[in-house]
Amino acid sequence: MNYSEEKRENQLKEVDLLDIVRIAKKRKKIILALFLAGLVAGVFWYFLASSNYQGTVILKIGGFDRLAEATGKKSLEYFENISEIAERLKKGAYGDYPEVEAVNPLNTNLIEINLETKSRAQTQEILERIEMDILSIHNQKAEDRRQVIDQEIIFLEDKMEDFKKDISFFMARGEQTALLKLEIYNMEKLVNNLEKEKTNILMSEAIKGPEVVEKRPGYLSILFAGALGLLVGLLAAFFTDWLEKNRKRI
Amino acid sequence: MNFKEAIKILSLIFLAAAIAFSPSFPAGILSNGKIIEIRIEDILIFILGFSLLIGFLASGKTVVEKPPLFIPILIWLGIGLLSVLTNWAFANLSLDRGFFYFLKECQFFVFYFYVFWCIKKTDTVKLLVNFWLFFAFVNVLYVFYQMISGLQRGEYGTAAIGEWGVFPTGAFFLLLFIFLFNIFLYYFLQLNISIIKKIGLGILTFSPVLGVFGSASKTNFAVLLFAFFLTFSFLFLRKINLKAVLVFVLFIVLTIPIFSFALKNVHDVIRVKEIIPVFSLKPLWESYLNSRFNDTIKPLFQASLEFSAHLPFLGMGKGYVGEAHNQYLRNFIEVGFISSLMFFVLIFAIIGKSWRGFSKSRDGLAIGLSAGLLTATLALLFISFATEPFIVVKSSSVYWFFAGLTMAVLKLK
Numbered sequence: 001m002n003y004s005e006e007k008r009e010n011q012l013k014e015v016d017l018l019d020i021v022r023i024a025k026k027r028k029k030i031i032l033a034l035f036l037a038g039l040v041a042g043v044f045w046y047f048l049a050s051s052n053y054q055g056t057v058i059l060k061i062g063g064f065d066r067l068a069e070a071t072g073k074k075s076l077e078y079f080e081n082i083s084e085i086a087e088r089l090k091k092g093a094y095g096d097y098p099e100v101e102a103v104n105p106l107n108t109n110l111i112e113i114n115l116e117t118k119s120r121a122q123t124q125e126i127l128e129r130i131e132m133d134i135l136s137i138h139n140q141k142a143e144d145r146r147q148v149i150d151q152e153i154i155f156l157e158d159k160m161e162d163f164k165k166d167i168s169f170f171m172a173r174g175e176q177t178a179l180l181k182l183e184i185y186n187m188e189k190l191v192n193n194l195e196k197e198k199t200n201i202l203m204s205e206a207i208k209g210p211e212v213v214e215k216r217p218g219y220l221s222i223l224f225a226g227a228l229g230l231l232v233g234l235l236a237a238f239f240t241d242w243l244e245k246n247r248k249r250i
Numbered sequence: 251m252n253f254k255e256a257i258k259i260l261s262l263i264f265l266a267a268a269i270a271f272s273p274s275f276p277a278g279i280l281s282n283g284k285i286i287e288i289r290i291e292d293i294l295i296f297i298l299g300f301s302l303l304i305g306f307l308a309s310g311k312t313v314v315e316k317p318p319l320f321i322p323i324l325i326w327l328g329i330g331l332l333s334v335l336t337n338w339a340f341a342n343l344s345l346d347r348g349f350f351y352f353l354k355e356c357q358f359f360v361f362y363f364y365v366f367w368c369i370k371k372t373d374t375v376k377l378l379v380n381f382w383l384f385f386a387f388v389n390v391l392y393v394f395y396q397m398i399s400g401l402q403r404g405e406y407g408t409a410a411i412g413e414w415g416v417f418p419t420g421a422f423f424l425l426l427f428i429f430l431f432n433i434f435l436y437y438f439l440q441l442n443i444s445i446i447k448k449i450g451l452g453i454l455t456f457s458p459v460l461g462v463f464g465s466a467s468k469t470n471f472a473v474l475l476f477a478f479f480l481t482f483s484f485l486f487l488r489k490i491n492l493k494a495v496l497v498f499v500l501f502i503v504l505t506i507p508i509f510s511f512a513l514k515n516v517h518d519v520i521r522v523k524e525i526i527p528v529f530s531l532k533p534l535w536e537s538y539l540n541s542r543f544n545d546t547i548k549p550l551f552q553a554s555l556e557f558s559a560h561l562p563f564l565g566m567g568k569g570y571v572g573e574a575h576n577q578y579l580r581n582f583i584e585v586g587f588i589s590s591l592m593f594f595v596l597i598f599a600i601i602g603k604s605w606r607g608f609s610k611s612r613d614g615l616a617i618g619l620s621a622g623l624l625t626a627t628l629a630l631l632f633i634s635f636a637t638e639p640f641i642v643v644k645s646s647s648v649y650w651f652f653a654g655l656t657m658a659v660l661k662l663k
Binding site (some may be wrong): 013014015016017018042045076090091105176215216217218220221223227228230231235 | 313335
């Protein structure tokens, strides 16, 4: 193996960091030029880029108390499975909107919906529509639940009236009425619980209404454009060097 | 062995232990709602990588050994950095997402380089394989405990130590099985040890399969079958003899009781049952279409075409996609169509190196590791149609650690 072949073999197996520094030094003009070009492009972009308007609405998802039959413990049943709302929103289950981003912050009953468009009015209008569409569905669910509770209360109250009549009847005949009174007592408790459940229904609401902010490239964009220029400069420097070394073979 | 070498070996053992056992700690929330999770191996690799760099610079050396895959990895990372910087400059990508997703990807390659550079002797690889065998077995014992006690800690079924998610758990055990079982087939079986020891090692290397079943991950179960097929295809290619047939029979004999044990003890393994008639392929395909393709992949792909004019060339930046359920689609959106082809260059480089190691080596350990890497890479490519295995921390760490071991052995042999 001659010297040049041996050098080539070593180059395949090893990287000499000094070589990298040498190439960067040798091609510093290309690197500097592209770095400056990146910076200038960044400055232009900073001043000339059109604005986007990003809006955010945060909804608190409500629900109603649900009594677990097995444990007897109360838990809040949400109007919709919170983790699914974001997915349903993206799939257009509530309405036809442009691409929105929705997240459910960990361990919360909140849904944060973000939208970005080129127009402030459009962002505002769409987010208001989303808010209204979701809340109207939840309000309807709350109303349905209230009606079910009302019907249950009416049913229980009717039953209690019947029992009271039965008590008067049995008392007139001198018979025992303790069991019926106990039934009435239990039903009163149930009615109270249902009344409480009705007042405890947690309504879904917007805790942060559509807030729209103008989004423009910041100062960091200039920095990133410079870094991008530097990276492209380094790539160009190494490519030029490689091309020069391998010109004959190409 | 000098002090410096001993420290390096110790650091590799700690790194493997951290990957195998470390729980994750929440360190914040990204703008897409995802939690930033820090593991011990993240901190460890940062310290170790930094120490290696300082040690190298302090030594006054300027020449560094170029590991195999160095150029494809460098290009792939360069493309990632280019896409992130471009999208940061255009304000298309949030700072936190771009930073953490790109950093995570860099970390896997640091694992690979660190393992490769620290290994100077084949004995070190053997030692590390033995430690991995032990770590895998401890994890399997933990799965076994969850099964018999009924205290299942995973998302659907049982979990690996320090892990919870269904896919990371399943993929972790799957990769451990692929690597260790291939080492068993080509290395442990050739050792001059008693038959009892060989059976013991066979059971040990096969035991991670219990973790795959226990995780109740349909995707990993399907890929496990694919990995079985590949493992035995390669074995037949290398050794067409009665021994290969016997190993195949032994494997069937071992699989059935493990699977039936998992079915009896893991409640959610019923999910895996759904795709047992996999030989008809229809249920598997329908499950994929309904739960992945129509739901996420297709709409995301259609939406991605409307994202931006520079999408084909530079993509939307690393971390732009939350969950794509498809590695190829993620690459396409994040770095652009043209750049995402570089991913295949990297993968084909891995396949090429491991195939050469597998077909040309004469050393059992080198063949076993190469066969493992080849099978694992093909399995990950297959799984990439339904999920994003190359960004999942637990399994990717195992994959790149073993890739480092494989390349180090091939270099030494």
